[in-house]
Amino acid sequence: MAEELKKDEKSSNFLEEIIETDLANGKYKSIVTRFPPEPNGYLHMGHATSICLNFGLSKKYGGYTNLRFDDTNPVTEDVEYVDSIREDIKWLGFEWKNEHYASDYFDQLYEYAVVLINKGLAYVDDSTAEDIAEQKGTPTQPGRRNKYSDRSIEENLQLFAEMKAGKYKDGEKTLRARIDMESPNMLMRDPLLYRIKHAHHHQTGDKWCIYPMYDFAHGQSDSIEKVTHSICTLEFVPHRELYDWLIEKLEIFPSKQYEFARRNLSYTVMSKRKLLQLVNDKHVDGWDDPRMPTISGMRRRGYTPEGIREFCDRVGIAKRENITDVGLLEFCIREHLNKVALRRMVVFDPLKVVITNYKSVAADADATISADEMLVSENNPEDDKGGTRDIPFSNELYIEKEDFMENPPKKFFRLAPGKMVRLKSAYIIKCDEVIKDDKGEVVELRCSYIPESQSGNDTSGINVKGTLHWVSVKHAITAEIRLYDRLFKVEDPSSEEGDFKEYINSDSLQTVTTVYAEPSLKSAKFDERYQFLRKGYFTLDKDTSPSRMVFNRTVTLKDGWAKEQLRSQ
RNA sequence: UGACCCAUGGUGUAAUGGUAACACUACUGAUUUUGGUUCAGUCAUUUAAGGUUCGAAUCCUUAUGGGUCAACCA
Numbered sequence: 001m002a003e004e005l006k007k008d009e010k011s012s013n014f015l016e017e018i019i020e021t022d023l024a025n026g027k028y029k030s031i032v033t034r035f036p037p038e039p040n041g042y043l044h045m046g047h048a049t050s051i052c053l054n055f056g057l058s059k060k061y062g063g064y065t066n067l068r069f070d071d072t073n074p075v076t077e078d079v080e081y082v083d084s085i086r087e088d089i090k091w092l093g094f095e096w097k098n099e100h101y102a103s104d105y106f107d108q109l110y111e112y113a114v115v116l117i118n119k120g121l122a123y124v125d126d127s128t129a130e131d132i133a134e135q136k137g138t139p140t141q142p143g144r145r146n147k148y149s150d151r152s153i154e155e156n157l158q159l160f161a162e163m164k165a166g167k168y169k170d171g172e173k174t175l176r177a178r179i180d181m182e183s184p185n186m187l188m189r190d191p192l193l194y195r196i197k198h199a200h201h202h203q204t205g206d207k208w209c210i211y212p213m214y215d216f217a218h219g220q221s222d223s224i225e226k227v228t229h230s231i232c233t234l235e236f237v238p239h240r241e242l243y244d245w246l247i248e249k250l251e252i253f254p255s256k257q258y259e260f261a262r263r264n265l266s267y268t269v270m271s272k273r274k275l276l277q278l279v280n281d282k283h284v285d286g287w288d289d290p291r292m293p294t295i296s297g298m299r300r301r302g303y304t305p306e307g308i309r310e311f312c313d314r315v316g317i318a319k320r321e322n323i324t325d326v327g328l329l330e331f332c333i334r335e336h337l338n339k340v341a342l343r344r345m346v347v348f349d350p351l352k353v354v355i356t357n358y359k360s361v362a363a364d365a366d367a368t369i370s371a372d373e374m375l376v377s378e379n380n381p382e383d384d385k386g387g388t389r390d391i392p393f394s395n396e397l398y399i400e401k402e403d404f405m406e407n408p409p410k411k412f413f414r415l416a417p418g419k420m421v422r423l424k425s426a427y428i429i430k431c432d433e434v435i436k437d438d439k440g441e442v443v444e445l446r447c448s449y450i451p452e453s454q455s456g457n458d459t460s461g462i463n464v465k466g467t468l469h470w471v472s473v474k475h476a477i478t479a480e481i482r483l484y485d486r487l488f489k490v491e492d493p494s495s496e497e498g499d500f501k502e503y504i505n506s507d508s509l510q511t512v513t514t515v516y517a518e519p520s521l522k523s524a525k526f527d528e529r530y531q532f533l534r535k536g537y538f539t540l541d542k543d544t545s546p547s548r549m550v551f552n553r554t555v556t557l558k559d560g561w562a563k564e565q566l567r568s569q
Numbered sequence: 570u571g572a573c574c575c576a577u578g579g580u581g582u583a584a585u586g587g588u589a590a591c592a593c594u595a596c597u598g599a600u601u602u603u604g605g606u607u608c609a610g611u612c613a614u615u616u617a618a619g620g621u622u623c624g625a626a627u628c629c630u631u632a633u634g635g636g637u638c639a640a641c642c643a
Contacts, residue, residue: 017585038643073642129641138639140571174641184572186639195641214643237574238638259574261636266580272643314592316582318575321636325580328593338606382606413604422602455602467602534603561604 013317015053015258019061019229031063031228035089035096036218038070039081039202041272042287043088043295045308045329049263052312054231055094064097066225071103072217074201082202084287088295093305098225102217103203105224109212110164112220112250113175113193117156121249122193123149124159125176132174135181136189142182143189149178163196166209170196175210179245187242191215219243222255230255233262234319263315264323267486268293269493269500283504284487290541290552291487291508301484302529302539302554304340307333323492330555334537337554341531342379345391345424345469346517348481348535350398352444352473355429358395372472375455377425389520393426396473398516400534403468404445406434411564413466415445422467424533428453428460469533476516479549482541483510524549531557 012020022028033054037047058065067089071077089096116122125132125148137143151159163173175194183189193216198209212220219242222230230243240257247254264270269278270293278284278292287294290301298308311332315324373393380386399415408416415421420430433446453460485508493500517532524530530538536557541550 013582036643040643070643076642132641133639136639138571141639143639171641184638186572189639192641197641211641213641218643234574235637236643238572241573261575314581318582320575322581325593328581331593334605343603377602381601381603411604424602426602428602458602464602466604469603531603531605534605557603557605559604564604 014319015057015229015231015260015317016060018258019057022228023061028228031058031061032066032226033058033063033229033231034066034068034222034225034227036068036070036221036232037085038073038076039078039085040073040076041081041276042084044270044272044275045265045293045295045298046263046270047088048092048295048308049312049315049317050231050233051089051092051094052309053260053317055096056313057229057231063228065094066098066100066227067096068100068102068221068225069203070214070218070221071101071201071203072211072214073197074199074211075197077202079202084296088299091299091305092295092308100221100225101203102212102221103201105217105221106204106208106212108224109217109220112252113160113212113216114157115250116177116193117153117160117175119249120153121178122175123151123156123178124163125149125174125190126172127174129171132192136186137181139184139186145181145190149176149190160194163194163210164208166198168196170198172196177216177242177246179242185238185241187215187238188245191242215239215242216246219246219255219257220250220252222257223247223250223253226253227255230257232257232259234259235262259319260317261319261321263317264321264492265293265326265329266323266491267326267488267493269488271494274494274500277501278487281501283501290482291484300542301552302337302537303333304336304529307336310336326486333555334558337529337531337537339382340380341529341537342386343377343381343531343533344518344521345471346479346481346515346521346532346535346538347398347400347469347471347476348512348515349401350516351401351404351442353397353399353429353470354444354446355395355397355449356432356446357448372475375425377455391425391518391520392472392475394472394474397423397470398473398476399423399445399468399470403466404431404442406442409568414468415466420450420462420464422453422455422464423470424467425455426470427451427455428458428462428464469535471516471518473516475519477519477522477549478514479517479521479551481512481515481538481551481553483512483553484508485510521549524551529554 035051035054055065135143174192176190176192179188181189192213194210194212197211237259243257288296288300290297311329374390375393376388377391378388403414405416415431417431420428422428427449429447429449431445431447434442435444437443450460487508488503489505490496490503493503496503524540526540532538537554538551539554541552543550
């Protein structure tokens with residue numbers, strides 16, 4: 001109820017206003033949107049924005065969204081991408097009403113072209129690509145027609161039929177709309193409608209050797225599907241004039257195009273072309289490398305659909321260029337993970353602690369876990385129903401090296417000679433002795449524990465400021481972890497001087513081959529999210545094998561102490 | 570030296586001629602068996618100049634800045 005109220009109160013963006021107006025004055029009873037990817041690459045965060053927008057709008061106002069593959073260029077497209085796109089949309093949590101392909105409409109599109117020819121609004125041009133470009137003029141100079149534009153309707157009809165029949169080679173002829181070679185809008189200067197490509201199409205096979213251009217496929221497909229609001233990005237603004245012209249001349253259902261600014265994220269790039277380069281040049285592990293802003297990359301990294309959707313909701317949409325701080329995305333991911341992640345203890349960089357006054361039951365090498373004291377810890381303090389797990393304790397533990405300092409600064413709340421800390425869900429310990437090797441490196445701590453300080457039964461009356469995570473040496477299991485940082489060193493790699501790849505952050509992946517984890521992680525599952533206490537959120541990577549567990553760091557925890565240290569430097 | 574689109578805190582978005590706000594970030598403090606979470610608070614905003622109006626972030630004009638357009642790509 002309160003949730004609904006909040007949504008109603010939320011201000012509308014410009015698209016919602018348009019839809020509300022259209023609905024209010026009866027232009028439409030319900031709306032139809034579509035998500036129209038070209039199957040020539042993997043989906044990224046920008047697509048996620050579009051998906052959330054299109055599906056979100058039809059859900060909010062009653063209606064539906066189609067998935068339509070914009071497959072008019074068989075040379076660059078492949079079914080591999082069709083499959084990954086479907087999977088990504090489903091994973092994000094959306095369901096399309098109908099699944100279509102622009103290629104479903106090739107027959108209809110051909111008929112539309114014939115209609116234009118019959119109206120004297122399209123002609124077959126024999127010019128080369130170079131000539132057409134030259135005749136087109138420039139943004140500041142008008143273009144001019146050539147002799148082919150005067151062909152009769154009958155001749156155009158016949159030539160177009162011959163194009164379809166395969167009589168001509170690639171590039172030999174094109175079909176163009178006859179509009180206005182002097183238009184200030186370059187797209188209106190007799191745009192190409194069809195080109196010849198003797199290429200195998202992943203959906204239609206070898207049926208066609210002529211393929212419609214984007215402008216003669218997209219709007220018409222929208223119209224055929226009765227799409228009411230066709231939402232695309234800003235670079236298509238100049239196409240709108242042509243979009244409307246074709247629909248008007250064809251006298252078909254008047255779908256309308258609306259444009260919004262594509263979403264850019266700081267410290268990454270967001271174009272298929274650039275992402276492809278990163279993959280091809282092996283700067284990343286593939287399209288689903290956890291550092292990539294692709295949906296598959298974010299999924300592998302451990303981002304959740306809920307977090308991504310929340311991010312899209314929060315940033316909203318508008319018509320101005322933007323670079324959104326990835327920090328906001330990370331905030332949304334943390335916010336969700338904090339609610340669902342299981343807490344576990346993992347030591348990344350171990351320092352051995354011997355509890356001198358603790359009598360470990362299992363002193364033998366062959367001792368079983370059950371012989372030792374089992375402590376209980378909550379799986380998630382944010383979730384009442386999260387339950388608990390048992391953690392074995394013993395007289396030999398690992399703590400994090402960085403959690404001990406021999407000469408600590410004033411605000412250091414962790415372990416130091418003579419100081420006490422709480423071991424999470426266990427006891428308070430006091431550091432009695434520091435043991436060093438020949439080089440003066442601290443290699444072991446001798447501590448004593450306070451038996452009355454056990455978590456949940458603490459009668460010691462001692463208050464300590466710091467709480468550390470730990471694992472029992474002999475019970476610990478090992479794993480590999482991969483720590484990710486931003487892929488680029490600068491906020492906007494594309495706007496920097498030179499090639500964007502010069503700004504790649506060479507430290508974006510740090511692998512720690514052996515970390516020590518509490519034994520319950522042995523049963524870690526792929527769809528489960530974990531918070532390694534005080535370290536960050538992690539999830540199992542697909543590189544995990546029976547002999548080696550691999551965890552990806554999804555995102556760090558907010559680290560107030562790191563900030564404090566930075567400040568004092 | 571054309572046409573079109575855009576301009577609100579550091580970032581992203583609201584305010585639809587009537588008190589410039591929300592979130593993130595940053596900073597204070599409280600709570601905390603995660604230096605996490607949670608809670609309370611602080612800093613910070615209309616590109617500029619004219620005009621219309623009782624009143625302009627909003628409407629008009631001009632300037633400035635940014636973006637897009639000359640693929641048989643989408």
